[in-house]
Amino acid sequence: AEIFDKETYQDNSVAGVVTGLAWTSVGGEILFIESSLSKGRGKLTLSGQLGDVMKESAVTALSYLRSKAETLGIDHRVFDQYDLHIHVPAGAVPKDGPSAGITMLTAMASVYTQRKVKAKVAMTGEISLIGKVMPVGGIKEKILAAKRAGIKEIILCKKNLRDIEEIDPQYVKGIEFHFVDRVKEVLDIALTKSLVDQPLKFTFSQEPKNSQD
Amino acid sequence: AEIFDKETYQDNSVAGVVTGLAWTSVGGEILFIESSLSKGRGKLTLSGQLGDVMKESAVTALSYLRSKAETLGIDHRVFDQYDLHIHVPAGAVPKDGPSAGITMLTAMASVYTQRKVKAKVAMTGEISLIGKVMPVGGIKEKILAAKRAGIKEIILCKKNLRDIEEIDPQYVKGIEFHFVDRVKEVLDIALTKSLVDQPLKFTFSQEPKNSQD
Amino acid sequence: AEIFDKETYQDNSVAGVVTGLAWTSVGGEILFIESSLSKGRGKLTLSGQLGDVMKESAVTALSYLRSKAETLGIDHRVFDQYDLHIHVPAGAVPKDGPSAGITMLTAMASVYTQRKVKAKVAMTGEISLIGKVMPVGGIKEKILAAKRAGIKEIILCKKNLRDIEEIDPQYVKGIEFHFVDRVKEVLDIALTKSLVDQPLKFTFSQEPKNSQD
Amino acid sequence: AEIFDKETYQDNSVAGVVTGLAWTSVGGEILFIESSLSKGRGKLTLSGQLGDVMKESAVTALSYLRSKAETLGIDHRVFDQYDLHIHVPAGAVPKDGPSAGITMLTAMASVYTQRKVKAKVAMTGEISLIGKVMPVGGIKEKILAAKRAGIKEIILCKKNLRDIEEIDPQYVKGIEFHFVDRVKEVLDIALTKSLVDQPLKFTFSQEPKNSQD
Amino acid sequence: AEIFDKETYQDNSVAGVVTGLAWTSVGGEILFIESSLSKGRGKLTLSGQLGDVMKESAVTALSYLRSKAETLGIDHRVFDQYDLHIHVPAGAVPKDGPSAGITMLTAMASVYTQRKVKAKVAMTGEISLIGKVMPVGGIKEKILAAKRAGIKEIILCKKNLRDIEEIDPQYVKGIEFHFVDRVKEVLDIALTKSLVDQPLKFTFSQEPKNSQD
């Protein structure tokens, strides 16, 4: 079977890579959202055998990010002049569901801002188009998987607090939980202020001048 | 199961979010139509596992809005130079049918005008391309769900009046009903005159001059 | 079940709305073809759960109209610079077949010329690409439905005359029939010379000059 | 059932309409290929519930015509600046097979040259990309249908001669047969030298100058 | 049934027509690859009910040809400014498999160079993207079909030599075999140095100047 190298990802030196938590028929698992940008025309590519709910989740995260670009200090031309690719290894394993929403959003925010993702943080939660974080299932299994993988902080929807309270404290010992309502809080926690080493330097073609109406 | 945070949406500080009423196999439910704009080329994105009738309903609402742009004070260039995304949480729950038509239209009108949506209002009704409001089913169950969610005003098609008359008055106590024929009436009720806080400031690229024929 | 508001449509103050006659498993029915234009790039949108025969019928009607634009006094730039949407309520009811051909053509002709459609007229007939009107089925049931809905004039293909002759005269009393061969005759009967109230004023972007060859 | 008005088409005053011969499970039948042009960007639209073999046949005919444009006196800009629509009534009847190839080619040649099609001519034959005419089946049934419809001349592939020889002479009396190998011969027989009444006057946008290499 | 006119194709006066060898459930058969160019935007059209393996084979052949354009004396602008159509009669017969690869490549090379194809040559072999010729099956049946059709030379992959050695010599008497490894050898054998009669004269729109980097 596929052997997945969890440790390798604990290094946060690359922009756009974020640790999520998945819940499969065989229990909780760590998953990684990878993103990359290359000069292009604003195309979005999704890979990793993602189901349609997960694809819509990625598209929703991107729309949210684009509508908040100014706030996040992202030059809007990047959405037209660079292509974004989101990949979720392992490439042959089908994945679906909305629970990677905040993970994908954080990965996108990191790759577009080139800000470093905090180390040893994982997250799970659905994202809405206006930036709400919504609760998801399989919390207990996901927490156990995070713990096995050496995760130190976990970001969850406030409404998932009750799920944590039902877990025997010994299983969550040593993990710091962040319960959030809004995507903004996720980014405040998970995106550091530092740029990654060798950040991508965006360059743009000239556009016709804008006139404000 | 998914736990849906109804209260959070009662806040109307964000443009483009409107409360609808859905009717599922397990009874009535509140649903939220979220919309967002970002600079682009006029693409429409629909997400939330919407069925084809619901997608056509969104497209019909948008065509109506575009054909009435001038009347609503919307600069037509916005339809070419911004992308519109309509999302209906929760992302994994399939939804279909025409009854969110007026809700989607109101959300679009709010996001394009940046006008605030009236608080604690919900609505259900099919929209036609020329702006008629048409009756829908499941009214009783929808009303009960609205009441549970703290809704104070409900907008319905005039032809749904008979459905309301069959409900025991105690269940509708405290709810103000608006029975309408035309989309214009929906917007008069549900869209306030105030802009949202921090309204989006639209900017446009220059276009070739128009000559009237 | 869906309750359909037939009377509301008897008003002909809006361009692009025409009454058709449909034949379903439960008898004849009135249906409405709605059309609208908005500034765009010449896209055609069809909605209302239309089957592929009905979609081809709409496309054929549009091709006929475009090829006859000059004769009808339509500036050909409108086909490139405005988007056309044809919708057939109710949005959740599947519809198919070629018999709405002349109804769709008339709706398109009205919306592109902004001429008023004659009140209390209904029609049913297949359209060919070169403007022939072809006979359709279910005439008796359609006539009865038209009568119930208060229709005063009905346009049919000449080849459907035999179907009318087989109906007991008392059922068609008070209805004026027009039997036609060509689309031109349909438009002569159904499109008035008056523009609708508040007609859409078309504006066009400049194009490169044409040189006649 | 659908009643099809064969006589109406015997008039050849319109460009782009040609009579073909089809062979269905219930015998031979006349069919009509209709074509129309309207200012556009060179789009090809096919309608009439055509199967994929018949669609490929249309596309092949168009490629042949385009590659021979100069020979036929067609300005090549017409393929870029006008949209072509091919429709085969009746719109609800599925049709397939390659045997309308030469009929579609003749219709296209007529509509692009605005030359009149010879009256009372019908044809059936597959077309190849390089302009060969290939034999087709159902000849006997097709001939009988043509005769019933008042057809006076029939164009067939030379290789279908043997099929004609097997028909009792009384059934083909009064019909003139043309046996051909090449599409060029079909056009020589079926396209008259006269333009139709009120021929379409093509106008073209300016293009960048060509340099011959 | 369809009767296929093999002799007609033995004439090699037209560019882009090449004889291949197919192997079907009822034995070997001759097939013809036809190609044509017309002014356009570089679109590739494939017809003749080709299966997906055969379509990929055509696309692979075209990529090879494009990457070798300079060597073959083909102006690369032709790939952008002309449309290529590949058709395999008879139009209603489904065809699939990779064995027409070299035949399609030769047809493309002929139509783009307007060089005459050698008369009475047939070929069968898979093509790889870098121009290797790979062996195919059904060799014995294909040879017999070629012989019946009057073919005098056959081009095969060197790895198919063993298949020929197993055939009783009397069946291959009078046929010259060419065993090849590379597409270049195929073209050397099958493409003559002479242009076809009345070769297509390519004309090109001006392009922005290139700067070599």
Added chain:
Amino acid sequence: AEIFDKETYQDNSVAGVVTGLAWTSVGGEILFIESSLSKGRGKLTLSGQLGDVMKESAVTALSYLRSKAETLGIDHRVFDQYDLHIHVPAGAVPKDGPSAGITMLTAMASVYTQRKVKAKVAMTGEISLIGKVMPVGGIKEKILAAKRAGIKEIILCKKNLRDIEEIDPQYVKGIEFHFVDRVKEVLDIALTKSLVDQPLKFTFSQEPKNSQD
């Protein structure tokens, strides 16, 4: 059955051809990734009956390469002005899975840099979007196939080391193994510093000047 010419590929004189290792139901096999570039608009074509996992793998490899273009000395305009085709012979054999990821990436890197691929090297490993090499299955069978084909060096993911240790040493004698974590290491081993003979000379159209932001 298909006879596959393994030796022919051992020659590394052509850019963009790399040897991979596949694992099928009948054991291990050598496969070849072929790639070619031709002037175009940046289109990616994949052929060889590739399944969707393998296609995503190719797209992921290309995104990685594009995001690292500068590091690899690749002018980013090549991704817009040349078309890339990846083909995996034999064309009729379906292939799928992520294990050709590093092989495809190496082929792409070779064709875009025109650097020669090291002779007698084979590889197998999944690629992630950020350039990690991930382990794959079927290692033993793949090694045996490589050995039979005369391969001298094999590149594998470090996590596949354990699979090698389980193989009887006599089977791997004479093969040098490279265990890697990152794509960069793969390219360091497999891509030589020399250009291929007659390297493709890239030429680019002028673009609007860039302004760095």
